[in-house]
Amino acid sequence: MLGAFIDIPRCGRTLKVLDQRGLKDWNGEVEAYNFIPFGRGRRSCPGAGLANRVMGLALATLIQCFEWERISEEEVDLTEGTGLIMPKVKPLEAMCKARECMLNVLSKL
Numbered sequence: 514m515l516g517a518f519i520d521i522p523r524c525g526r527t528l529k530v531l532d533q534r535g536l537k538d539w540n541g542e543v544e545a546y547n548f549i550p551f552g553r554g555r556r557s558c559p560g561a562g563l564a565n566r567v568m569g570l571a572l573a574t575l576i577q578c579f580e581w582e583r584i585s586e587e588e589v590d591l592t593e594g595t596g597l598i599m600p601k602v603k604p605l606e607a608m609c610k611a612r613e614c615m616l617n618v619l620s621k622l
């Protein structure tokens with residue numbers, strides 16, 4: 514495979530691969546990711562397993578150990594910007610406060 518990219522039409526996502534014979538739909542079995550965050554093939558990221566576990570733990574910690582609030586009454590603007598990593602047009606600003614019952618856990622991290 515020479516390269517791969519995701520074609521994202523308005524609805525649905527299709528993984529395309531570019532090989533010596535041209536561009537075609539990906540028919541492989543590795544469909545775990547829609548956005549190939551860790552690359553593919555022999556030089557793909559060897560830290561993917563670790564990164565996936567750490568990201569899950571980090572997200573779970575943020576949700577379980579903190580109270581989150583908007584900075585104003587205004588709804589959070591979820592408009593997507595352009596770019597490879599789906600940035601928000603307006604970066605998120607939020608307030609968080611450690612949950613008292615989790616201080617013991619947090620102090621041990």
Ligand code: HEM
Pocket residue numbers: 550551552553555556557558559560561563564
């Ligand atoms: C969210 C976290 C991470 C992302 C999104 C990520 C993504 C990537 C990508 C896209 C590549 C290039 C793959 C390619 O060239 O096709 C790469 C390479 C690599 N990553 Fe990661 N990575 C992450 C975390 C980690 C971690 C935690 C480690 C090590 C503990 C690591 C070690 C490496 C190494 C050594 C390479 C070079 C592999 C090579 O060139 O053979 N990465 N990573």
